[in-house]
Amino acid sequence: MRNIVLIGFMGTGKTTTGKMLANRLHRPFVDVDRKIEQQLELEISQIFEKHGEHFFRDVEKRMVAKVSRYTNTVIATGGGVVLSSANLKNLRMNGIIVLLTASLDVIYERTERRKTRPLLECEDKFNKIADLLAQRQDLYNEYDLKIDTSSLPPAEVVEQIILFLRQGGYLRGRG
Numbered sequence: 001m002r003n004i005v006l007i008g009f010m011g012t013g014k015t016t017t018g019k020m021l022a023n024r025l026h027r028p029f030v031d032v033d034r035k036i037e038q039q040l041e042l043e044i045s046q047i048f049e050k051h052g053e054h055f056f057r058d059v060e061k062r063m064v065a066k067v068s069r070y071t072n073t074v075i076a077t078g079g080g081v082v083l084s085s086a087n088l089k090n091l092r093m094n095g096i097i098v099l100l101t102a103s104l105d106v107i108y109e110r111t112e113r114r115k116t117r118p119l120l121e122c123e124d125k126f127n128k129i130a131d132l133l134a135q136r137q138d139l140y141n142e143y144d145l146k147i148d149t150s151s152l153p154p155a156e157v158v159e160q161i162i163l164f165l166r167q168g169g170y171l172r173g174r175g
């Protein structure tokens with residue numbers, strides 16, 4: 001069975017939705033960032049601080065290549081996974097790509113709550129998010145399903161994904 005891969009900008013709900021979806025479908029869940037943290041025994045912010053973004057992207061690329069070979073798994077990626085076309089190519093090989101989006105205001109509000117994102121650690125966080133969104137908007141363009149999560153609770157996002165999977169014949173039996 002193909003993987004279900006959640007991509008999207010920071011704060012669009014990839015991890016929360018991914019966990020709920022995996023639960024509903026009785027499938028394993030992996031979060032690429034958490035796997036990187038476990039492998040290096042460092043938090044994402046510490047990896048950026050100690051080794052820099054370039055290093056993080058290399059590790060991320062290897063981890064994406066690894067999890068892309070899984071089957072039947074719900075995979076949540078980091079927001080920057082689209083920066084490498086190799087990542088998307090790998091994830092697509094055996095994955096259905098679900099893009100989650102949210103408005104700038106909502107992303108700002110959601111990412112305010114947790115201070116774990118090194119790229120957003122700056123004075124003017126709102127403008128930083130706006131800049132990054134603009135830089136990346138053309139990169140989030142390969143997906144099978146796109147859901148704007150701005151005003152949807154995670155459970156509703158999960159329902160929409162399941163509906164899509166069912167209609168596409170990707171689910172058999174359970175779910």
Ligand code: S3P
Binds near residue numbers: 010011015079117118
């Ligand atoms: C990043 C997003 C983060 C994490 C890292 C870089 C990005 O993941 O991978 O801080 O470049 O957008 P989340 O999207 O889960 O916050």
